Amino acid sequence: MKYPVARVESRTSIQEAIRTVERSPFDRAFVVDPAGVYLGCVTIADLRRLLISGARGEEPVEAYPPRHVHKLTAELLEGRELDERMMSGMELEGVRYLPVVDAEGKIADVVSLEELERRYGLRPAAVGDGPGRRVLVVGGAGYLGSVLARKLLSRGFRVRILDSFIYGHRSLQPLAEDRGLEIVEGDLRHIPTMVATLADVDAVVLLAAIVGDPASKVRPIETFETNVLAAQALASAARLQQVGRFLYASTCSVYGVGSALLDEEAPLNPVSLYARSKIETEKIILGMGGEYFSPTILRMGTLYGLSPRMRFDLVVNTMSMKSFVDGRIQVFGGGQWRPLLGVEDAAEVYARCLEADLGKVGNQVFNVGSDAQNYRIEEVAGIISTALGGIPIHRDHSNLDARDYRVSFAKLSETLGFRPGQTIADAARAIVASLRSGDIRNPAQRIYYNHFFDSTEE
Ligand SMILES: NC(=O)c1ccc[n+]([C@@H]2O[C@H](COP(=O)([O-])OP(=O)(O)OC[C@H]3O[C@@H](n4cnc5c(N)ncnc54)[C@H](O)[C@@H]3O)[C@@H](O)[C@H]2O)c1
Numbered sequence: 153m154k155y156p157v158a159r160v161e162s163r164t165s166i167q168e169a170i171r172t173v174e175r176s177p178f179d180r181a182f183v184v185d186p187a188g189v190y191l192g193c194v195t196i197a198d199l200r201r202l203l204i205s206g207a208r209g210e211e212p213v214e215a216y217p218p219r220h221v222h223k224l225t226a227e228l229l230e231g232r233e234l235d236e237r238m239m240s241g242m243e244l245e246g247v248r249y250l251p252v253v254d255a256e257g258k259i260a261d262v263v264s265l266e267e268l269e270r271r272y273g274l275r276p277a278a279v280g281d282g283p284g285r286r287v288l289v290v291g292g293a294g295y296l297g298s299v300l301a302r303k304l305l306s307r308g309f310r311v312r313i314l315d316s317f318i319y320g321h322r323s324l325q326p327l328a329e330d331r332g333l334e335i336v337e338g339d340l341r342h343i344p345t346m347v348a349t350l351a352d353v354d355a356v357v358l359l360a361a362i363v364g365d366p367a368s369k370v371r372p373i374e375t376f377e378t379n380v381l382a383a384q385a386l387a388s389a390a391r392l393q394q395v396g397r398f399l400y401a402s403t404c405s406v407y408g409v410g411s412a413l414l415d416e417e418a419p420l421n422p423v424s425l426y427a428r429s430k431i432e433t434e435k436i437i438l439g440m441g442g443e444y445f446s447p448t449i450l451r452m453g454t455l456y457g458l459s460p461r462m463r464f465d466l467v468v469n470t471m472s473m474k475s476f477v478d479g480r481i482q483v484f485g486g487g488q489w490r491p492l493l494g495v496e497d498a499a500e501v502y503a504r505c506l507e508a509d510l511g512k513v514g515n516q517v518f519n520v521g522s523d524a525q526n527y528r529i530e531e532v533a534g535i536i537s538t539a540l541g542g543i544p545i546h547r548d549h550s551n552l553d554a555r556d557y558r559v560s561f562a563k564l565s566e567t568l569g570f571r572p573g574q575t576i577a578d579a580a581r582a583i584v585a586s587l588r589s590g591d592i593r594n595p596a597q598r599i600y601y602n603h604f605f606d607s608t609e610e
Pocket of ligand 1: 291296319339359362455461
């Protein structure tokens with residue numbers, strides 16, 4: 153059928169019906185009895201609501217009569233006598249397609265509301281929202297999240313953000329009027345808030361965490377609560393409601409130290425509480441994976457580049473900022489390897505994972521970065537120095553950071569065809585330009601540093 157609405161037979165299980173709708177381009181299905189008679193329309197959100205309200209996934213859809221029963225007949229269309237109340241009701245329920253049933257009540261045709269107007273001169277009050285998938289981005293106000301939110305909106309996703317705004321509200325303020333975006337200010341650790349924000353979503357991206365070794369060190373309890381316990385609760389709730397697509401932000405820091413090129417199978421060697429919290433959660437979430445819940449673990453390299461929530465505690469960003477402020481770059485150690493990745497590129501990987509066939513990316517771990525962007529820290533300093541016109545480099549041989557690893561990104565490039573678009577040199581120039589222009593006025597402000605920040609100030 154050329155129309156995007158899926159059909160499910162009334163004896164189909166709830167979990168299979170969710171899967172059918174998930175694979176179709178639209179967010180609902182027409183339910184028919186075994187003889188093909190139209191019974192009504194269910195949305196994927198209706199089906200998920202059944203699960204969280206106690207229904208078992210194996211129960212047939214027919215055990216719960218559909219709430220939406222609008223239908224058309226040939227006579228009704230010819231007579232052009234659609235009830236006005238029905239038309240406005242459809243708008244409220246987000247209906248875009250209606251079945252036209254024959255004398256036996258079977259679906260003979262499907263018309264869109266636009267066609268009703270074009271073909272029959274019937275004017276629906278308005279057309280509901282498009283079939284854009286709704287993604288819950290937890291931590292969407294952060295360094296990566298505020299870039300990702302913009303990218304997803306530009307790709308036609310509807311986005312709901314849950315964030316406690318530890319680092320302020322500025323990053324999302326310019327998006328306040330965007331109709332595709334919904335912002336919930338709340339804490340992932342609060343179960344009722346978390347469950348409420350999951351309603352009606354088709355996919356989850358979990359970014360919220362206490363991020364970075366130094367930040368976790370100063371806030372160990374919050375790290376355990378957010379990075380482990382709350383992450384686990386969110387994944388459980390998503391699995392229960394069969395939100396099958398779940399992207400979890402992990403880090404290449406899980407490898408800690410390693411001399412070979414490390415792929416996803418390499419042993420993990422955490423050297424911080426932060427990395428340990430990420431490994432613990434990876435294990436928990438992957439352990440929940442299966443046919444109806446297919447998480448994707450994304451182990452990212454260290455990110456760089458401008459973001460609406462800027463961080464100056466990431467190596468490329470720090471060196472670029474110091475070049476401008478102090479006129480020199482300080483390198484600690486320098487021989488240690490680190491995979492790097494532009495923040496826009498990282499967001500691109502998330503968007504592709506949300507768009508990809510779930511069979512390809514679900515129940516998988518990916519290193520996220522590119523082989524060409526494994527650098528020694530001293531090389532990074534050299535690139536930034538050159539890009540900014542020859543900034544002097546000062547070496548301090550004490551190395552405070554124990555991490556030293558090179559990572560293979562072959563699996564990601566083979567599966568998603570990902571190639572990075574950003575470079576360190578361009579990012580360094582862009583950061584300095586925004587400091588010079590005053591877009592970022594005072595890079596010493598505490599909100600730019602995860603480990604300094606105390607959530608009571610802004
Ligand atoms: N930035 C990197 O270099 C990098 C590298 C690898 C992995 N990661 C991972 O990517 C994710 C995003 O990192 P980022 O750099 O954007 O960090 P960030 O600190 O800028 O963003 C984290 C966001 O989560 C929110 N948050 C924290 N605790 C919360 C809670 N309990 N409830 C609701 N919201 C909460 C914060 O307010 C913030 O907006 C993290 O999971 C991080 O571990 C980041």
